Amino acid sequence: MAAKKPKNNGVVEKKLIGIADIVIGAAQRSQDPALAIPVRSLANVNFNAKRGIIEMGKRKQARTFFNVGMAKKFMQTVMVADALAELQRANLTTSLREIYYRTKHTIKNSNENTFDDQNESDPLIEDLEVTLEALREELHVRAENRGTVVGPMTIVDDGDRVDCTKLGNGGYSVPSIVEPEYIQIAKCSADFVLLVEKGTQWNRLSEDKFWRRYNCILLTGNGQPPRGVRRLARRLHEDYKLPVYVLVDNDPWGYYIYSVIKQGSINLAFESERMAIPKAKFIGFSSADPERYGLPRNVGIKLNDKDINRAKELMKYKWFQKKEWQNEIKGMLTSGLKFELDALANKDFQYLTNTYLPRKLKDKDWLD
């Protein structure tokens, strides 16, 4: 059955086999095999203001085999690379958890397991991502589907042409891996991408066929968008030059979701390169909106200590230093309130579709 799939070009497989070659090469020269693994710590992460993304620095660390403290981890890294190479050869995808189970066994004549916990295998997959400069998706490691899309584009998924204007209100379930190897965007005539934080607002807009009236791609990740949703938005932005507008709740977590879509995240800085969308715009919900759209104070939610501390933290981030952003966050702190997008229903059930977003788009009322 795998035969029907577009065969990948073998580049990633060769990179993975390269790990084994290092071991063999060192053995032949009677040397200690060593991997040079980029350091994934805060100290090796910078915000590149010019590019507008969070990126990794150049520091690397050697992982060697003839070292009591590293031998097990070295062996585990090679085992994970081997499992990932198996995926490439068979042209299969799998989950982090299944990689763990696949590589777990008890070492012969011992009670020692190769892995005791998934916490041991997950970081090794990240190590391999950065070492081989291959996204997790290119290593064929996926999560479950999360997120939904409708709008004027046709994608090709495993040979099927899926016209995303013909999927009713339900839409296409966005897979975890949307790399060109798996998902081709055959056609897209949209003017922009609207990436909505919450599924329920996405449903409102889908039911109202907002995407048709405003000729846009309507996308959600049901909360913090998963990698598949971010990659899809990025591909539409890059390949089709579509602006990306992000619609989130008016709280520190909404700001953060926006910033991850835009600059990438600190924890996974190495992925910004192909996930971040530095030109993404924040279309709301802004601290200025409750007044502008006449929302009563009683549908706001009082900020708690956690909110206040988080907002103050955000104000210190390099990528929130623009005056407009400082004012935006200060506005929330001054009012002492946060607002959910859901609160727009206080006006009427279709306020988001018929008033809020149309006015936002008309006034170009967004933050960069």
Add this chain to the structure above:
Amino acid sequence: MAAKKPKNNGVVEKKLIGIADIVIGAAQRSQDPALAIPVRSLANVNFNAKRGIIEMGKRKQARTFFNVGMAKKFMQTVMVADALAELQRANLTTSLREIYYRTKHTIKNSNENTFDDQNESDPLIEDLEVTLEALREELHVRAENRGTVVGPMTIVDDGDRVDCTKLGNGGYSVPSIVEPEYIQIAKCSADFVLLVEKGTQWNRLSEDKFWRRYNCILLTGNGQPPRGVRRLARRLHEDYKLPVYVLVDNDPWGYYIYSVIKQGSINLAFESERMAIPKAKFIGFSSADPERYGLPRNVGIKLNDKDINRAKELMKYKWFQKKEWQNEIKGMLTSGLKFELDALANKDFQYLTNTYLPRKLKDKDWLD
């Protein structure tokens, strides 16, 4: 835009208006308006062994207006009914949270809010469900999309015909409301429904086109299946007479997920009537499977106290009294281990598709 949609027949709207009629009628007769609301407590829930579902008893409670303890709740109930009637008139759907925001305001010349918290409005929606005998979905209250489906069926969603064999590996994103008013199943040639607990196993089976080889509907709810997924399975079971096989992790939570699909849940007993699938079969992962399929003990996970207590609780439930089920649960307790479906990857990445499920189906190895 709503004009395109099949207009509902007004039955639910009439039921909702009936709530207002009670108030008006009582006022005209200078009486205390009262609603008779079925009691949603454990004491009013029974397992009907003959029908194989958990159902509500007949006990009702009066909610009256001229009663200091009930006046606010009565007023709130009428307000929620009014918002729900608005949804019916406009032919819109919305979320529980938006109902809360829609009905929230400060009462004139006071500091009193109609609602202070969503915890006040949610139970009233359930009260109206049982009082009016209308499922939440018929009241047009939805959650976000959760769950995915592929397989040989064509659904009609808002006028679009969606052929679920032509959606690649990604699939159709299952909406929260799949009532015939919204989703019509135009065609279905499948032999059975396979309802998979976890999204990652669903992805395995979708990628392997398992549904094509075994002519089935492949459905997941990404964990405990949401109402939309349960209703879709139930409709396929009822309208197309398809057997439903449930594939869950081998742990007490997996058993419970199966039992909710089959008999319904204690908390939402009134929904079993149209959500439960009493003939649903448990196809695995069974306590007997690790040995049968040669899984090593080290991919099992030691039961913790919570698991053990929960398993013992399940053994006491009336719907787990069959000898086979007692043995199944005892098997887990005796081994002291639980197994995730993901553990099958220990054999090989496609073991689930190529060995486990084919053998299960061939041997008719399931529990009822």
